[in-house]
Amino acid sequence: MMKxxxxxxxxxxxxxxxxxxxxxxxxxxxQKVRFYASAKKPKLxxxxxxxxxxxxAVKKEAQAVLLxxxxxxxxxxxxxxxxxxxxxxxxxxNLLQRIDNENDIRRSLTRFLRYHPIxxxxxxxxxxxxxxxxxxxxxxxxxxxxxxxxRLLDNYHILCNYGISRNKIGRxxxxxxxxxxxxxxxxxLKLASFHGVGIDQSIxxxxxxxxxxLLIGNVHKEFFQVVEELKKTGVEYxxxxxxxxxxxxxxxxxxxxxxxxxxxxxTDQQLGKLICQVPGLLFDCSGRTTFSLIGFWLKFGIQxxxxxxxxxxxxxxxxxxxxxxxxxxxxxxxxxxxxxxxIGTIIHSYPTLLGSCVLKKATSLLTTLNTGKKRxxxxxxxxxxxxxxxxxxxxxxxxxxxxxELRSKMxxxxxxLDLGFAENSSGMEKALKLFRxxxxxxxxxxxxx
Numbered sequence: 340m341m342k343x344x345x346x347x348x349x350x351x352x353x354x355x356x357x358x359x360x361x362x363x364x365x366x367x368x369x370q371k372v373r374f375y376a377s378a379k380k381p382k383l384x385x386x387x388x389x390x391x392x393x394x395x396a397v398k399k400e401a402q403a404v405l406l407x408x409x410x411x412x413x414x415x416x417x418x419x420x421x422x423x424x425x426x427x428x429x430x431x432x433n434l435l436q437r438i439d440n441e442n443d444i445r446r447s448l449t450r451f452l453r454y455h456p457i458x459x460x461x462x463x464x465x466x467x468x469x470x471x472x473x474x475x476x477x478x479x480x481x482x483x484x485x486x487x488x489x490r491l492l493d494n495y496h497i498l499c500n501y502g503i504s505r506n507k508i509g510r511x512x513x514x515x516x517x518x519x520x521x522x523x524x525x526x527x528l529k530l531a532s533f534h535g536v537g538i539d540q541s542i543x544x545x546x547x548x549x550x551x552x553l554l555i556g557n558v559h560k561e562f563f564q565v566v567e568e569l570k571k572t573g574v575e576y577x578x579x580x581x582x583x584x585x586x587x588x589x590x591x592x593x594x595x596x597x598x599x600x601x602x603x604x605x606t607d608q609q610l611g612k613l614i615c616q617v618p619g620l621l622f623d624c625s626g627r628t629t630f631s632l633i634g635f636w637l638k639f640g641i642q643x644x645x646x647x648x649x650x651x652x653x654x655x656x657x658x659x660x661x662x663x664x665x666x667x668x669x670x671x672x673x674x675x676x677x678x679x680x681x682i683g684t685i686i687h688s689y690p691t692l693l694g695s696c697v698l699k700k701a702t703s704l705l706t707t708l709n710t711g712k713k714r715x716x717x718x719x720x721x722x723x724x725x726x727x728x729x730x731x732x733x734x735x736x737x738x739x740x741x742x743x744e745l746r747s748k749m750x751x752x753x754x755x756l757d758l759g760f761a762e763n764s765s766g767m768e769k770a771l772k773l774f775r776x777x778x779x780x781x782x783x784x785x786x787x788x
Contacts, residue, residue, distance in 0.1 A: 427462035468509030515551035572611030589625035596626035619658035661694040668693040
Protein backbone atom coordinates (compact mmCIF):
# COMPACT_ATOMS: atom_id res chain seq x y z
CA MET A 340 0.00 0.00 0.00
CA MET A 341 2.72 2.52 0.99
CA LYS A 342 4.71 1.78 -2.16
CA UNK A 343 1.64 2.50 -4.27
CA UNK A 344 0.76 5.54 -2.17
CA UNK A 345 4.08 7.23 -2.91
CA UNK A 346 2.97 7.63 -6.52
CA UNK A 347 -0.21 9.47 -5.54
CA UNK A 348 1.22 12.98 -5.26
CA UNK A 349 -0.35 16.24 -6.44
CA UNK A 350 0.96 15.78 -10.01
CA UNK A 351 -0.77 12.40 -10.04
CA UNK A 352 -4.10 14.00 -9.14
CA UNK A 353 -3.65 16.69 -11.75
CA UNK A 354 -2.72 14.18 -14.47
CA UNK A 355 -6.42 13.38 -14.73
CA UNK A 356 -6.81 16.64 -16.66
CA UNK A 357 -10.57 16.76 -16.23
CA UNK A 358 -10.36 20.15 -14.58
CA UNK A 359 -7.29 22.16 -15.34
CA UNK A 360 -4.60 22.84 -17.92
CA UNK A 361 -1.58 23.04 -15.57
CA UNK A 362 -0.70 22.46 -11.94
CA UNK A 363 0.06 26.03 -10.74
CA UNK A 364 -2.17 27.65 -8.11
CA UNK A 365 -4.88 29.85 -9.54
CA UNK A 366 -4.01 32.89 -7.43
CA UNK A 367 -2.84 35.92 -9.39
CA UNK A 368 -4.45 35.29 -12.77
CA UNK A 369 -7.89 34.28 -13.96
CA GLN A 370 -8.25 30.81 -15.37
CA LYS A 371 -11.45 29.23 -16.60
CA VAL A 372 -12.16 26.12 -14.57
CA ARG A 373 -13.64 23.08 -16.32
CA PHE A 374 -15.19 20.36 -14.22
CA TYR A 375 -15.29 16.74 -15.30
CA ALA A 376 -18.33 15.62 -17.29
CA SER A 377 -19.02 12.17 -18.64
CA ALA A 378 -19.20 11.82 -22.41
CA LYS A 379 -22.58 11.57 -24.01
CA LYS A 380 -23.48 8.17 -25.34
CA PRO A 381 -24.14 8.00 -29.09
CA LYS A 382 -27.75 7.42 -30.03
CA LEU A 383 -28.70 4.33 -31.93
CA UNK A 384 -30.22 4.65 -35.35
CA UNK A 385 -33.85 5.64 -35.20
CA UNK A 386 -35.02 2.61 -37.12
CA UNK A 387 -33.34 0.36 -34.57
CA UNK A 388 -34.78 2.21 -31.59
CA UNK A 389 -38.29 1.56 -32.76
CA UNK A 390 -39.81 -1.84 -32.15
CA UNK A 391 -40.49 -3.96 -35.20
CA UNK A 392 -44.24 -3.95 -35.68
CA UNK A 393 -45.30 -7.45 -36.76
CA UNK A 394 -48.92 -8.60 -36.41
CA UNK A 395 -49.22 -10.79 -33.34
CA ALA A 396 -50.55 -13.85 -35.18
CA VAL A 397 -47.89 -13.59 -37.88
CA LYS A 398 -45.17 -13.12 -35.29
CA LYS A 399 -46.27 -16.20 -33.37
CA GLU A 400 -46.29 -18.37 -36.51
CA ALA A 401 -42.87 -17.10 -37.61
CA GLN A 402 -41.34 -17.70 -34.17
CA ALA A 403 -42.64 -21.27 -34.15
CA VAL A 404 -41.12 -21.96 -37.57
CA LEU A 405 -37.77 -20.43 -36.59
CA LEU A 406 -37.71 -22.42 -33.34
CA UNK A 407 -38.39 -25.67 -35.19
CA UNK A 408 -35.72 -24.87 -37.77
CA UNK A 409 -33.02 -24.00 -35.22
CA UNK A 410 -33.75 -26.90 -32.89
CA UNK A 411 -34.89 -29.74 -35.17
CA UNK A 412 -33.01 -28.92 -38.36
CA UNK A 413 -29.89 -27.20 -37.04
CA UNK A 414 -29.66 -29.20 -33.77
CA UNK A 415 -29.27 -26.23 -31.43
CA UNK A 416 -30.23 -26.75 -27.80
CA UNK A 417 -33.94 -26.13 -27.26
CA UNK A 418 -33.36 -23.28 -24.76
CA UNK A 419 -31.00 -21.54 -27.17
CA UNK A 420 -33.32 -21.98 -30.15
CA UNK A 421 -36.36 -20.78 -28.20
CA UNK A 422 -34.58 -17.68 -26.88
CA UNK A 423 -33.27 -16.80 -30.35
CA UNK A 424 -36.67 -17.20 -32.01
CA UNK A 425 -38.45 -15.04 -29.42
CA UNK A 426 -35.83 -12.30 -29.05
CA UNK A 427 -34.74 -11.40 -32.58
CA UNK A 428 -37.50 -9.09 -33.93
CA UNK A 429 -35.33 -7.31 -36.49
CA UNK A 430 -34.07 -10.56 -37.96
CA UNK A 431 -37.60 -12.00 -37.98
CA UNK A 432 -38.97 -8.91 -39.72
CA ASN A 433 -36.34 -9.09 -42.46
CA LEU A 434 -36.99 -12.82 -42.86
CA LEU A 435 -40.74 -12.28 -43.36
CA GLN A 436 -40.04 -9.73 -46.08
CA ARG A 437 -38.37 -12.45 -48.16
CA ILE A 438 -41.39 -14.76 -48.47
CA ASP A 439 -44.15 -14.34 -51.06
CA ASN A 440 -47.21 -16.11 -49.67
CA GLU A 441 -48.46 -14.06 -46.71
CA ASN A 442 -51.62 -16.14 -46.35
CA ASP A 443 -49.79 -19.22 -45.10
CA ILE A 444 -46.82 -17.94 -43.10
CA ARG A 445 -45.88 -21.28 -41.50
CA ARG A 446 -45.76 -23.21 -44.76
CA SER A 447 -44.08 -20.45 -46.78
CA LEU A 448 -41.41 -19.75 -44.14
CA THR A 449 -40.71 -23.47 -43.61
CA ARG A 450 -40.22 -23.93 -47.36
CA PHE A 451 -37.99 -20.85 -47.57
CA LEU A 452 -35.71 -22.04 -44.74
CA ARG A 453 -35.45 -25.47 -46.34
CA TYR A 454 -33.70 -24.02 -49.38
CA HIS A 455 -32.18 -20.83 -47.91
CA PRO A 456 -30.07 -21.49 -44.80
CA ILE A 457 -29.76 -18.41 -42.61
CA UNK A 458 -26.73 -16.87 -40.92
CA UNK A 459 -27.48 -18.09 -37.41
CA UNK A 460 -25.12 -15.57 -35.83
CA UNK A 461 -27.54 -12.74 -36.67
CA UNK A 462 -30.52 -13.93 -34.55
CA UNK A 463 -28.06 -15.15 -31.91
CA UNK A 464 -26.39 -11.76 -31.43
CA UNK A 465 -29.74 -9.98 -31.48
CA UNK A 466 -31.19 -12.35 -28.90
CA UNK A 467 -28.39 -11.56 -26.43
CA UNK A 468 -29.14 -7.84 -26.56
CA UNK A 469 -27.25 -6.40 -29.54
CA UNK A 470 -28.78 -4.27 -32.29
CA UNK A 471 -27.90 -4.99 -35.94
CA UNK A 472 -25.58 -1.97 -36.14
CA UNK A 473 -23.75 -3.27 -33.06
CA UNK A 474 -23.26 -6.88 -34.07
CA UNK A 475 -22.39 -6.42 -37.75
CA UNK A 476 -18.64 -6.04 -36.99
CA UNK A 477 -18.74 -9.32 -35.03
CA UNK A 478 -20.28 -11.48 -37.77
CA UNK A 479 -17.70 -14.12 -38.79
CA UNK A 480 -16.81 -14.05 -42.47
CA UNK A 481 -16.34 -17.78 -42.96
CA UNK A 482 -19.10 -19.21 -40.71
CA UNK A 483 -22.90 -19.34 -40.89
CA UNK A 484 -23.85 -22.00 -38.33
CA UNK A 485 -23.49 -21.56 -34.59
CA UNK A 486 -22.50 -25.17 -33.95
CA UNK A 487 -19.35 -24.55 -35.96
CA UNK A 488 -18.12 -22.09 -33.31
CA UNK A 489 -17.74 -24.37 -30.29
CA ARG A 490 -15.86 -21.86 -28.13
CA LEU A 491 -18.55 -19.21 -28.56
CA LEU A 492 -21.36 -21.56 -27.57
CA ASP A 493 -19.44 -23.20 -24.72
CA ASN A 494 -18.57 -19.90 -23.03
CA TYR A 495 -22.07 -18.58 -23.72
CA HIS A 496 -23.56 -21.59 -21.91
CA ILE A 497 -21.17 -21.13 -18.98
CA LEU A 498 -22.40 -17.57 -18.48
CA CYS A 499 -26.05 -18.64 -18.83
CA ASN A 500 -25.68 -21.49 -16.37
CA TYR A 501 -23.90 -19.19 -13.92
CA GLY A 502 -27.00 -17.01 -13.74
CA ILE A 503 -26.28 -14.14 -16.12
CA SER A 504 -29.38 -13.14 -18.08
CA ARG A 505 -29.13 -14.04 -21.77
CA ASN A 506 -30.15 -10.57 -22.93
CA LYS A 507 -27.27 -9.04 -20.92
CA ILE A 508 -24.62 -11.25 -22.43
CA GLY A 509 -24.59 -9.03 -25.52
CA ARG A 510 -22.96 -6.25 -23.53
CA UNK A 511 -20.34 -8.67 -22.26
CA UNK A 512 -19.63 -9.77 -25.82
CA UNK A 513 -19.42 -6.17 -27.09
CA UNK A 514 -17.05 -5.00 -24.34
CA UNK A 515 -14.98 -8.15 -23.87
CA UNK A 516 -15.26 -10.48 -26.91
CA UNK A 517 -12.06 -12.23 -25.79
CA UNK A 518 -14.10 -14.06 -23.17
CA UNK A 519 -15.87 -16.07 -25.88
CA UNK A 520 -12.57 -17.33 -27.29
CA UNK A 521 -11.42 -18.98 -24.05
CA UNK A 522 -10.52 -22.65 -24.08
CA UNK A 523 -12.59 -25.10 -22.07
CA UNK A 524 -12.38 -24.51 -18.31
CA UNK A 525 -10.75 -21.06 -18.39
CA UNK A 526 -13.94 -19.05 -17.87
CA UNK A 527 -15.08 -21.41 -15.10
CA LEU A 528 -11.84 -20.80 -13.22
CA LYS A 529 -12.13 -17.03 -13.55
CA LEU A 530 -15.68 -17.04 -12.18
CA ALA A 531 -14.65 -19.38 -9.37
CA SER A 532 -11.80 -17.03 -8.37
CA PHE A 533 -14.36 -14.52 -7.06
CA HIS A 534 -15.72 -17.10 -4.64
CA GLY A 535 -12.19 -17.55 -3.30
CA VAL A 536 -12.41 -14.14 -1.60
CA GLY A 537 -15.86 -14.80 -0.19
CA ILE A 538 -18.06 -13.05 -2.78
CA ASP A 539 -21.52 -14.50 -3.37
CA GLN A 540 -22.59 -15.61 -6.82
CA SER A 541 -25.33 -12.96 -7.00
CA ILE A 542 -22.73 -10.22 -6.55
CA UNK A 543 -20.44 -11.79 -9.17
CA UNK A 544 -23.33 -11.78 -11.66
CA UNK A 545 -23.82 -8.03 -11.15
CA UNK A 546 -20.09 -7.37 -11.28
CA UNK A 547 -19.54 -9.25 -14.53
CA UNK A 548 -22.63 -7.68 -16.12
CA UNK A 549 -21.41 -4.19 -15.21
CA UNK A 550 -17.67 -4.71 -15.79
CA UNK A 551 -17.12 -7.56 -18.28
CA UNK A 552 -13.41 -6.78 -18.51
CA LEU A 553 -13.01 -8.28 -15.01
CA LEU A 554 -12.94 -11.63 -16.79
CA ILE A 555 -10.03 -10.63 -19.06
CA GLY A 556 -6.45 -11.36 -18.07
CA ASN A 557 -5.63 -10.40 -14.49
CA VAL A 558 -7.92 -7.37 -14.29
CA HIS A 559 -10.03 -9.07 -11.63
CA LYS A 560 -7.06 -8.72 -9.28
CA GLU A 561 -7.61 -4.94 -9.30
CA PHE A 562 -11.13 -5.61 -8.10
CA PHE A 563 -9.81 -7.87 -5.34
CA GLN A 564 -7.50 -5.03 -4.23
CA VAL A 565 -10.48 -2.68 -3.91
CA VAL A 566 -12.49 -5.29 -2.01
CA GLU A 567 -9.57 -5.92 0.34
CA GLU A 568 -9.21 -2.21 1.11
CA LEU A 569 -12.96 -1.79 1.64
CA LYS A 570 -13.01 -4.79 3.98
CA LYS A 571 -10.46 -3.01 6.17
CA THR A 572 -12.86 -0.07 6.51
CA GLY A 573 -15.74 -2.33 7.57
CA VAL A 574 -17.66 -2.07 4.29
CA GLU A 575 -19.67 -5.23 3.57
CA TYR A 576 -20.08 -7.03 0.24
CA UNK A 577 -23.80 -6.33 0.37
CA UNK A 578 -23.07 -2.58 0.35
CA UNK A 579 -20.83 -2.96 -2.71
CA UNK A 580 -23.64 -4.87 -4.43
CA UNK A 581 -26.05 -1.97 -3.77
CA UNK A 582 -23.74 0.44 -5.60
CA UNK A 583 -23.65 -1.65 -8.80
CA UNK A 584 -26.26 -0.06 -11.06
CA UNK A 585 -25.11 -1.58 -14.34
CA UNK A 586 -22.55 1.11 -15.21
CA UNK A 587 -19.05 0.03 -16.15
CA UNK A 588 -16.55 0.52 -13.31
CA UNK A 589 -12.80 1.06 -13.56
CA UNK A 590 -11.58 -0.71 -10.45
CA UNK A 591 -7.99 0.48 -10.90
CA UNK A 592 -9.23 4.08 -10.58
CA UNK A 593 -11.15 3.15 -7.44
CA UNK A 594 -8.06 1.59 -5.92
CA UNK A 595 -5.98 4.69 -6.66
CA UNK A 596 -8.63 6.92 -5.06
CA UNK A 597 -8.80 4.74 -1.94
CA UNK A 598 -5.00 4.90 -1.66
CA UNK A 599 -5.11 8.69 -1.96
CA UNK A 600 -7.79 9.02 0.73
CA UNK A 601 -5.78 6.74 3.00
CA UNK A 602 -2.76 8.95 2.37
CA UNK A 603 -4.62 11.99 3.70
CA UNK A 604 -4.57 10.43 7.15
CA UNK A 605 -8.07 9.00 7.33
CA THR A 606 -8.35 6.04 9.65
CA ASP A 607 -10.04 2.89 8.35
CA GLN A 608 -13.09 3.69 10.45
CA GLN A 609 -13.28 7.28 9.16
CA LEU A 610 -12.85 6.18 5.57
CA GLY A 611 -15.53 3.51 5.88
CA LYS A 612 -17.98 6.01 7.40
CA LEU A 613 -17.21 8.59 4.70
CA ILE A 614 -17.66 6.10 1.84
CA CYS A 615 -20.98 4.88 3.21
CA GLN A 616 -22.27 8.44 3.75
CA VAL A 617 -21.19 9.62 0.28
CA PRO A 618 -21.05 6.45 -1.88
CA GLY A 619 -20.68 8.47 -5.07
CA LEU A 620 -17.28 9.52 -3.76
CA LEU A 621 -15.99 6.21 -5.12
CA PHE A 622 -18.54 4.96 -7.59
CA ASP A 623 -19.53 8.11 -9.50
CA CYS A 624 -17.65 7.80 -12.81
CA SER A 625 -15.25 5.36 -11.09
CA GLY A 626 -13.91 8.12 -8.85
CA ARG A 627 -13.20 10.57 -11.67
CA THR A 628 -15.67 13.10 -10.24
CA THR A 629 -13.84 13.06 -6.91
CA PHE A 630 -10.44 13.37 -8.58
CA SER A 631 -11.68 16.40 -10.53
CA LEU A 632 -12.90 17.98 -7.29
CA ILE A 633 -9.54 17.35 -5.62
CA GLY A 634 -7.80 18.92 -8.60
CA PHE A 635 -10.07 21.97 -8.32
CA TRP A 636 -9.19 22.43 -4.66
CA LEU A 637 -5.47 21.99 -5.27
CA LYS A 638 -5.57 24.64 -8.00
CA PHE A 639 -6.92 27.13 -5.46
CA GLY A 640 -4.08 26.43 -3.07
CA ILE A 641 -5.76 23.99 -0.67
CA GLN A 642 -2.93 21.86 0.67
CA UNK A 643 -3.26 18.09 1.00
CA UNK A 644 -3.33 18.18 4.86
CA UNK A 645 -6.27 20.60 4.64
CA UNK A 646 -8.11 18.11 2.39
CA UNK A 647 -8.40 15.72 5.34
CA UNK A 648 -10.60 18.16 7.24
CA UNK A 649 -12.64 18.89 4.10
CA UNK A 650 -13.44 15.23 3.47
CA UNK A 651 -14.29 14.63 7.12
CA UNK A 652 -16.95 17.35 6.90
CA UNK A 653 -18.44 16.58 3.50
CA UNK A 654 -22.25 16.97 3.59
CA UNK A 655 -24.33 13.84 3.03
CA UNK A 656 -25.36 14.73 -0.50
CA UNK A 657 -24.43 13.07 -3.82
CA UNK A 658 -20.90 13.98 -4.85
CA UNK A 659 -22.18 15.08 -8.27
CA UNK A 660 -24.51 17.56 -6.54
CA UNK A 661 -21.65 18.80 -4.38
CA UNK A 662 -19.43 19.36 -7.43
CA UNK A 663 -22.25 21.08 -9.32
CA UNK A 664 -22.91 23.44 -6.40
CA UNK A 665 -19.21 24.20 -6.10
CA UNK A 666 -19.04 25.05 -9.79
CA UNK A 667 -22.15 27.25 -9.67
CA UNK A 668 -20.81 29.17 -6.67
CA UNK A 669 -17.52 29.70 -8.44
CA UNK A 670 -19.29 31.01 -11.56
CA UNK A 671 -21.52 33.21 -9.37
CA UNK A 672 -18.49 34.88 -7.80
CA UNK A 673 -16.99 35.38 -11.25
CA UNK A 674 -20.26 36.92 -12.49
CA UNK A 675 -20.40 39.51 -9.70
CA UNK A 676 -16.81 40.41 -10.65
CA UNK A 677 -15.15 39.38 -7.42
CA UNK A 678 -11.32 39.48 -7.76
CA UNK A 679 -9.77 36.06 -8.35
CA UNK A 680 -7.56 36.33 -5.28
CA UNK A 681 -10.61 36.87 -3.08
CA ILE A 682 -12.45 33.97 -4.76
CA GLY A 683 -9.47 31.77 -3.97
CA THR A 684 -9.54 32.84 -0.32
CA ILE A 685 -13.24 31.95 0.01
CA ILE A 686 -12.82 28.57 -1.73
CA HIS A 687 -9.77 27.83 0.40
CA SER A 688 -11.57 28.68 3.66
CA TYR A 689 -15.14 27.56 2.93
CA PRO A 690 -15.07 24.58 0.50
CA THR A 691 -17.93 22.65 2.13
CA LEU A 692 -20.07 25.79 2.30
CA LEU A 693 -19.77 26.35 -1.47
CA GLY A 694 -20.55 22.70 -2.17
CA SER A 695 -23.71 22.87 -0.05
CA CYS A 696 -25.28 26.03 -1.50
CA VAL A 697 -27.60 26.02 -4.51
CA LEU A 698 -27.49 29.71 -5.38
CA LYS A 699 -30.02 31.75 -7.31
CA LYS A 700 -28.97 33.58 -10.47
CA ALA A 701 -26.74 36.60 -9.94
CA THR A 702 -28.90 38.95 -12.03
CA SER A 703 -32.07 38.24 -10.04
CA LEU A 704 -30.22 38.45 -6.73
CA LEU A 705 -28.76 41.85 -7.53
CA THR A 706 -32.26 43.12 -8.30
CA THR A 707 -33.81 41.60 -5.18
CA LEU A 708 -31.00 42.79 -2.91
CA ASN A 709 -31.22 46.26 -4.48
CA THR A 710 -27.47 46.53 -4.65
CA GLY A 711 -24.57 46.51 -7.08
CA LYS A 712 -21.85 43.94 -7.73
CA LYS A 713 -19.22 45.84 -5.77
CA ARG A 714 -21.36 46.05 -2.64
CA UNK A 715 -22.36 42.37 -2.86
CA UNK A 716 -18.71 41.32 -3.26
CA UNK A 717 -17.86 43.34 -0.16
CA UNK A 718 -20.67 41.73 1.88
CA UNK A 719 -19.66 38.18 0.84
CA UNK A 720 -15.99 38.89 1.48
CA UNK A 721 -16.72 40.11 5.01
CA UNK A 722 -19.05 37.19 5.75
CA UNK A 723 -19.00 34.25 3.27
CA UNK A 724 -21.76 32.60 5.33
CA UNK A 725 -24.04 35.24 3.80
CA UNK A 726 -24.20 32.94 0.74
CA UNK A 727 -26.58 30.71 2.70
CA UNK A 728 -29.14 33.52 2.48
CA UNK A 729 -28.96 33.48 -1.32
CA UNK A 730 -29.88 29.84 -1.93
CA UNK A 731 -32.90 28.76 -3.95
CA UNK A 732 -36.06 28.60 -1.88
CA UNK A 733 -34.85 31.13 0.69
CA UNK A 734 -36.59 34.48 1.10
CA UNK A 735 -34.09 37.11 0.06
CA UNK A 736 -34.46 40.56 1.63
CA UNK A 737 -32.92 43.83 0.53
CA UNK A 738 -29.55 44.70 1.96
CA UNK A 739 -29.68 47.48 4.59
CA UNK A 740 -28.50 50.84 3.33
CA UNK A 741 -24.79 51.20 3.91
CA UNK A 742 -23.56 53.99 6.20
CA UNK A 743 -21.89 55.82 3.32
CA GLU A 744 -25.03 55.63 1.17
CA LEU A 745 -27.16 56.87 4.08
CA ARG A 746 -24.84 59.84 4.70
CA SER A 747 -24.85 60.68 1.00
CA LYS A 748 -28.66 60.67 0.90
CA MET A 749 -28.82 62.94 3.94
CA UNK A 750 -26.45 65.42 2.28
CA UNK A 751 -28.51 65.39 -0.93
CA UNK A 752 -31.69 65.98 1.06
CA UNK A 753 -30.08 68.92 2.95
CA UNK A 754 -28.87 70.36 -0.35
CA UNK A 755 -32.38 70.23 -1.86
CA LEU A 756 -33.93 71.72 1.29
CA ASP A 757 -31.49 74.62 1.02
CA LEU A 758 -32.66 75.13 -2.56
CA GLY A 759 -36.24 75.47 -1.36
CA PHE A 760 -37.70 71.99 -1.92
CA ALA A 761 -40.37 70.91 0.56
CA GLU A 762 -39.37 67.98 2.76
CA ASN A 763 -40.86 64.58 1.71
CA SER A 764 -42.53 66.16 -1.31
CA SER A 765 -42.91 64.44 -4.68
CA GLY A 766 -40.66 67.10 -6.21
CA MET A 767 -37.88 66.26 -3.79
CA GLU A 768 -38.23 62.52 -4.53
CA LYS A 769 -37.89 63.19 -8.27
CA ALA A 770 -34.90 65.46 -7.71
CA LEU A 771 -33.15 62.82 -5.56
CA LYS A 772 -33.50 60.30 -8.38
CA LEU A 773 -32.14 62.77 -10.97
CA PHE A 774 -29.07 63.78 -8.98
CA ARG A 775 -25.93 61.71 -9.66
CA UNK A 776 -22.87 61.51 -7.48
CA UNK A 777 -22.43 61.84 -3.75
CA UNK A 778 -24.19 64.37 -1.54
CA UNK A 779 -20.86 65.80 -0.35
CA UNK A 780 -19.84 66.60 -3.93
CA UNK A 781 -23.12 68.41 -4.58
CA UNK A 782 -22.72 70.48 -1.42
CA UNK A 783 -19.15 71.41 -2.32
CA UNK A 784 -20.21 72.60 -5.79
CA UNK A 785 -23.06 74.64 -4.27
CA UNK A 786 -20.62 76.30 -1.81
CA UNK A 787 -18.31 77.21 -4.72
CA UNK A 788 -21.17 79.12 -6.40
